[in-house]
Amino acid sequence: MARLTRHYAHWPPGVPHTLEAPECNLFDFLAASAARCPEKTAIDYYGAQMSYRTLLDAVLKLAGYMQQRLSVRRGERVVLLMQNCPQFAIAYYAVLRCGAVVVPANPMCTPAEVAYYVADSGARVAVTTQDMLPRLTPLLDNGALAGCLVGACSEFAGQPRDVPFMEIPAFVREPRQRFTHPGVHEFAGALAAGIAPTPLVDTAGLAVIGYTSGTTGEPKGAMLSHRAFSYVVSQRVLWFSDNPDSSDLITLPVNHVAGMCALNQALVQARTMVMLARWDAAAVPRLIEHHRIGCWAAVTPMLVELLGRPELAQHDVSSLRRLYGGATAMPEAVARQVEQRLGVPYIECYGMTETCGSTHMNPPQAPRLQCAGIPQVNVDARVIDPDSGVELGVDQPGELVMHCPTQFDGYWGRPEASAGAFIEIEGKRFVRSGDIGHYDEDGYFYITDRLKRMINASGLKVWPAEIESRLHGHPAVQEACVIAAHDARRGETVKALVVLREDARGTLTPDALIEWARGCMAAYKVPREIEFVQSLPRSAAGKLLWRMVQDQQNQIDSKTNQVAQTEDR
Template structure:
């Protein structure tokens, strides 16, 4: 595909990144020497300098080495955002080990699956999560468990409100290692390990499992470094920037833009363990945060907050978001309130975050932007694999220095998505005449309704225009006439609850969308199942619907639907339906 996006390339930016090729932890060491007293982390008022961060991760690396962790061993982090996550992450890298950051919202079976799949030898876990680890440890390869508490690094008098889930008193377990004991006992003398950054894995990043069992994408030290540097350059990070970090570090977007990039650039990180709208706004105002990478649900919560007028948010200069399409209404409100544009991007676990980002000076609403540093793209026909022209919708393939080398112990799955360096993303996109990309839907989420292909994201984007809709997730459900029906799960804005009905939303949608596209079924819900990164779990919605088992319309409803969709008389529809029923019974 011709790289037409280069004509929109930001002025003054290099087309390719150039940087010293060494592991991320070596850059931490450099920063600690150059700016030893500068704050690396501000955790509810507890400030940790770069020198302290480097030394603490050295101490933990020495402890892990003494436990037998060597190059290539997997070490799991079962932690919310906290200083211990950063300490452990860089400590593992210093041993030559491979980080396996697991979702702290996991239940036992989910945790056991990833620990077994990765073959993790050790784990660093929060104390309130340890009981889960204890229950499944016998079924895993874990030989060492390190436990920590929020209170190990929280100040006595936090400068920001701490989330209610963090207020539980510290717990100690005799059969585990206490992280504070290890940091006190071991000298800051990590092992010397030779790292080939182009080949050696630094991370097993598990996919979110929105369409199946999670798979561990093998991320090399070079993959990590490239997108870390790319994030800093694209956002023009300077030594005066201050980051708000609330996206979960176990996920690629939070890991790169909210953890490794601030460390790499030697810039302070105002760290929150859990997202709370008021606390996030208070942190921005109190500490003059200039950079915030977030997700759509956070952006929606901020612009809709009744308290937004109480906080000065205009210190923000660099605002990135991803995870799901952002309604244009939210983008415009954000710009009005904050003063800076909210820039959308796109990436995957397999690409350790960004492959596409909007240029700050020339963004397009609704687009995820243009290919990032070193990225090449193709848009192909999902049936034939042929390359498609500009404007056509097809599957996105990407190639570049951030692409995984494959899935851990999954050669067949690797071969299915990686061919000659091209990664099949499974996302349906289109590219416009300027080289900007637009996400249409997941290939596996595509709905076949009356022979038409319907992409849930399109329906969701239109439903967001309804004033009563706060959040929405769309899936296909079985239907004997249409093949699949379109169903929308809607969370209503608080002021509309009890004042609008499902059938009214359907009637509104009928006027806004093509006959084959509008949802025939709407269900109001209080919440939607999501991954830790905020993506709606369509798989869970589909599973729930499958268990209900019955989405069939009555014959009279089918007749009414046929008349509307096909524009035929009721008698003709009745004859066609009877023929269909007879044929179905004979099969």
């Protein structure tokens, strides 16, 4: 089949259908913004402001220190282990200014997981904050790391008096500690050394190794280039056409590709970034009002929690002009509440680490609910039969594959896994998403579920995401996770773990919710079992960790089966 173009009828006005990616280092965007708006606030962190001039100066000094004192050279990998903080932004662009490669580690990682990232990437140096240092100390002791730059979040944070309307996390307020370990270098000391970096020779190449969640085996490092990130930023600026004078609220974790793209997008337009170290739903309405926030990238769980906060009705959030995100499905009922109460539609997008962020996004002037959107600039998206590779047509569900300028260069050190991540169509390499979806007559794409998440109930295919979305339509339901449970007759059956809204707890029974479900979905899709829980596990990026929930259920089913077999004997 030919490349899909029917979505051009719904294309954002003024946005070209093709775009040349700038061949530059991401650091160049910071240098340009600092030259254009040196005194403008780049980062507001709990009331403390850092200008673009100050940010650039810190980046150059840290880059010089890493080159001269830690021998960081072009192509070397440097691990960043931090919550959202100005130090992450400084270290991120400093590593890139060195011509080195950022290896972001999730702050939720265990010491063993951090050790895996260090060993797999071959990193010698890490940058962290003092609350995270204990996870890296064993690697300094055993020589896996040659050095570690350590900062204190409080060095760039405001005081409680600066933000009386919100609580500053304890680790952000913690005064700077002194360390005697020979491998530890103080972040503040590195800046105070005032060492200038050597000239930047190579402006292209590898920028980030973003580790995937490791759905099969160990996590794999997706190699993402400067060109890919530059392309993401360039097309989003055109796609949204947002006011460069507005402020951005940064609540997504910047150690994740989605958060990095939000960071880069604000920086390229020299906008002010209001950064939260951790998600704080109670503070968000006040921050939007106080800073006149215009753009916010958020995921569904954040918005679900925000809608339940009384603070939302107490503050003026009318400055918000752009609200967008992806990672997890946005139920239609929640999307309608968001638009009604925040005054703007939620612009859903779709992408993955391997495509350096979004490949699909709803056009701002014509968004659709529960929809991944349309392929973005220069994205060739198809739907194929996951087994045969045969291309499918309108409304035919299959695996979504994409060929785009932002696709990754393969997995670090894993040629076999890299080969399996692509499929060749008409001489082009397409990234296999592992997601099941379809497109409609207008070229809008819809994601049904993960390829391997399907529940087989008596031979009938059940997609959990569809049922989760339906359950969100009940006024008492805050969140839901649908998994497969063993059934002696059906093989597998549908089970739902449900988090009720706080004001609805104790007013609804599982049986009543099951009965309600019978009225809005086919009988074979209705959960046979519903369990009310206090919370559901999610990743730092907001993705529902359904595999964790499914694994727990599998263990329960296995024990139950063993007991049954013993009794039969």
